[in-house]
Amino acid sequence: MPSSQPTDARGLALTGIDASAIDTYEALITDSYYYRLGVQDRLDSFLLEQPAFGLGHVFKGYSLMTDGVLASHGKAAMHLETAEALPATPRERLHQEALRAWLDQDPQARGLAWEQILAEWPLDLLAFRQHTGTLFWMGNKQHQAMVAASVASRWESDDIPGHALFLSAYSFAMEEVGHYAEAERAAKKALESQPQDLWAIHALAHVLEMQVRRKEGIALLEHSAAFLNDYNLFRGHLWWHLAMFKYAEGAFDEILELLDREIYPGTSSFYLDIQNAASMLIRLEVQGVSVGTERWERLAQASLQTAAQNTIWFTTLHHVLSLQRSGRDSAVNEALAYAEAQADSGSEQALLAAWISEAAVAYSRGESQLALDSLLTLRQDFGLLGASHVQQDIYQQIMISAAMQIDDWPRVRQLLKERKAVRIWDPASLEQFKVLARQIDEFRTIEQVNAELRQ
């Protein structure tokens, strides 16, 4: 590398950027992973000022791909083509390979490119955050944790720029495989550097949720409420987590108020907003709460725009429920046809999403036996659509609700126990599980089941 070649804050060579612009680039990376508002507009302006900075174009491409809709792919491809025509280091070329594979819907090649980067340049924050983030939506929790653990020894010093941004993603990766103490330690350490790091707060909220530390969860998120709305749309997911803790308390009116004020106030088509709102409405309905038609209608307006171009397959179930609940059968069929077409093009996730979504539509139409039978055959594969353990609970909610509707009590009790088994992480939680399982064996009423479903 020529001695004059600029480097990022972690000493990794950059091509085509003025040395004077590196601080701006670092701020864009940092602010992006801190979910600050306006980063994409700033990045667009930055690329106009630094048009020969290939990695900057790839970063923009990554950002567009994380929109989760096909409509963003054309623009991402343009940025990639710009980058590919520019000089680049081998590391920067690997980033281009990853983005190319993403556009080609080849997640394995995408992951291999990022892993090759991390093997040689473990401090490549962009590769680490993108790789772990996409593994999450591919349902590869173990792989996500392996990637995080395999670079951790190289990130031990607090002095490494971006150290906290490593820690928050490491924390969430550890949480999703049940290493709660390590996840909590890392999240709290990240929050020492940046108390408003939404991803670290999120990882900690998951630990508290999985360990049933409800009061601490509510305290954490109510404290965060003071600044959440200074951040981008990811904030809605933290509001959702607060609502999930409230759900456990049966505070349904408060949840509806949170839903209309913070979680889904308009008609956002952002995939996470749709997941948050639809899954909460279904949970409330399972509890017997009347949520009205207006909320489903707003969600349906968004689903009409994005259901047939969605690329994050856990969302499909939420799209079709919104469309079915608002009486749009033809749009449901279009969303399912889109998923099936993507499956025909080789996406295993799309095929699974289509099957699960068909079953969810059957549930929504009151065809409970059909819905339950379908979901029972698919349930070992639910995790392949990604999402957290807490988000994936929507499948159990629907199955248990369907089993209750057909008075299949042995199945209700079995599914309730199965649902709790993911929360065993140490000898003490195993003992708690055994006690709870004996209690569930005695469940005979809807009230008992509903109370358990809130937990």
Ligand SMILES: [Fe+2]
């Ligand atoms: Fe979450």
